Amino acid sequence: MNSADLGRRVGVPSTALFTDQYELTMVQAALKAGTADRRSVFEAFTRRLPEGRRYGVVAGIGRVLDAVENFHFDDEMLAFLRDQNVVDGPTLDYLADYRFSGDIWGYPEGEVYFPGSPVLRVEGSFAECVLLETVILSILNHDSAIAAAASRMSAAAGGRGLIEMGARRTHELSAVASARAAYIGGFDTTSDLAAGFRYNIPTVGTSAHAFTLLHDSERDAFRAQVDSLGRDTTLLVDTYDVTAAVRTAVEVAGPELGAVRIDSGDLLLVAHRVRQQLDELGATGTKIVVTSDLDEYAIASLAAAPVDAYGVGTQLVTGSGHPTCSMVYKLVARASSADPADELRPVAKKSMGAKSSKGGRKWAARRLDEDGVADAEVIGTGPVPAELAGRQLLVELVRGGEVVAREPLDAARERHIAARAGLPMSAMQLSRGEPVLPTEYV
Template identity: 80%
Template sequence: MNTADLGLPVDVPSTALFTDQYEFTMLQAALKSGTAERRSVFEVFTRRLPNGRRYGVVAGTGRVLDAVENFRFDEDVLGFLRERRIVDEGTLEWLADYRFSGDIWGYPEGEVYFPGSPIMRVEGTFAECVLLETVILSILNHDSAIAAAASRMASAAGDRPIIEMGARRTHELAAVAASRAAYLGGFTSTSDLAAGFRYGIPTVGTSAHAFTLLHDRERDAFQAQVNSMGRGTTLLVDTYDVAEAVRTAVEVAGPELGAVRIDSGDLLLVAHRVRQQLDELGATDTRIIVTSDLDEYAIASLAAAPVDAYGVGTQLVTGSGHPTSSMVYKLVARADSTEPGAPLVPVAKKSTGGKTSIGGRKWAARRLDEYGVAEAEVVGTGPVPPELAERQLLIELVKGGEVQAREPLDVVRDRHAAARANLPLSATQLSRGEPVIPTEYVNRRSGSPTGA
């Protein structure tokens, strides 16, 4: 596995240190107590969606699979752990041979999720599973937050293309992951070339205000860009006077001008004025692209404006106010001994303060109403009811340490569009509200719904 595929600098040999220290100290203690080899089941879920969100989006699964494959302890990593005295020599010897050999099940990437959904299930020995907690959560929490914001923005944009352009507003490696998550969520292209190179996402971009300011006249800047990129280019028209810039742009490029971009001002008012001016100048096919700190609410407010595409940066890469999905990675079952075939015992945190969890290895299914629209997320720990057998959500991602379900990004993108379309219409409302469908828990013994 090439570390470049993970968005890592070439001098980072593995993902093994994308980990909190206590994963290693737990490992050492478990090795000493003889419990490290107990078969264990960990689940990733969130207790609640971000305030006001109607659904979540599973994103980052493909990156998780890459990270698990690349979770290796080479000499440099082992040397660091030894030098810092983080673990003892016996633990270092165990780590030197580490390869995840367990199973991972999860919601298909691009699927939607709700509070309590077992988004990912990691099974194996306690020792091999506990080490993956931080890297799995860091990927899923970030990517799912970005994808959820992107999905809301894409829904607000309707059929109009939406461009991801937030690389300069976040960490350089997070920018690549954000572009991937945004494309999954419905964005059509990115300005980030690293994302285009790594994931095949379409890339776009022409010029910034600096290019206009470089030239003695705005006309000279437009002429230089058209000479270089052709008449179908996009000219930025709000460096000085918008009306004058539009007039100059059409004079330079002719009615074949591809698009103009507006990056400031009252976008609703300016877009109407620019559309009227372009039409009067004969540039009826010239598109209007708007940028400038857009979010889903701003995009929705421009629904009636003559806008052809949107560009979104800061609000997208920060999750539009919710930069994390608040997912957790919890032990829900473990064997009662290290003996092969030892039965699993459900375990769960029972403390107060809203952080309780439900023990047991879970399945999940989505129940549909008579019209084929989702009406409930059903999560259970016992046998799957026959009527839900064909609606189960978890698929096998890793079996015996081998990846089973790596997918092209376009497949994931299409899956999300289909999953969102299968939700009640209120899922696309931007007003604050509860999750669009409830989560129901099926009791292991009775098989009866207990409510969310």
């Protein structure tokens, strides 16, 4: 069973009230004006990457598909809207029958993006598209921010293991979404069982300091854990004295001890000392896991340390300083009626400053240089140049209201590895800089 199947098995409640009130009041006014059914095109994109980031990571597409599929107003919700006088009777009647019946195209999950990239394109009537704005942005802004942080940490880890363990540092539902996004971005496992259950992400976990403190001695705690979980378990060795704990751990579990975890102190220095001690005790195969407020910079600083895996919590689930990627959802084209033959006209916000946008229903492609490395994100509204026809980025996700592009989570994870590998090497730099690819409009 793949991750998409698991997501459907668990079930997603209605997402219709995960929205802002003005989405509904716009529908009310448009219904009264006779413009609600005008054929429209909305796009989700970001005007800029978070400061210093070289690329963004598309995450949350699978959750967006679930949200669109489950966006409907039940009787209780309609009663709430009626009792609170949010919208009028005709609008309530419209909402009672609401099901998205349009089309959605977007960057596939795990792909990278840049300023202006049309990450998601939603087409249908104005009313049915505008209602989805808030929930789509809520998912994409959160999940893409976490995935981008995870990708940077994955690049810094250089192939060493990464454990997502941020459930206790964020909202309980955000924790599940964060684990999913982190897995796409390159993390290997999660401590969150809800994420494992919903998305089939491998889960890990053994014990905390409280387990050691529960017992009369550290040896008793280690013995209890090994007796229960086996010699291949991971023992936490920094409750008291690390050197004494490592010695006791090997005495209890033998050289077959799976791993030791270090959660405090100068991790670089302690890791070297622990590795030397383990080897001297004959536990040459015992791995070292480090935790303790790690981010991509701390992980990179431990590149020379004999560390086998990193556990990351707070910095990961908060986007490592950038908890949102500032995506927006804008109307970019609309017709004068619901008639499919009616011409779509580009529309765009033209206000002063950085909040202006570019109108028109867009395509996007990634141009490669002679070595096969990406050198530009090309975006246009007219015909796609022949040389870019095979490099287009948007894929069909929803057709006529029906989801057509579900995939296992591992597919998104593998896609991200490939997409990141296709960028210039400077994309992996952790130092602040401009986006690694320019955005060109044609």
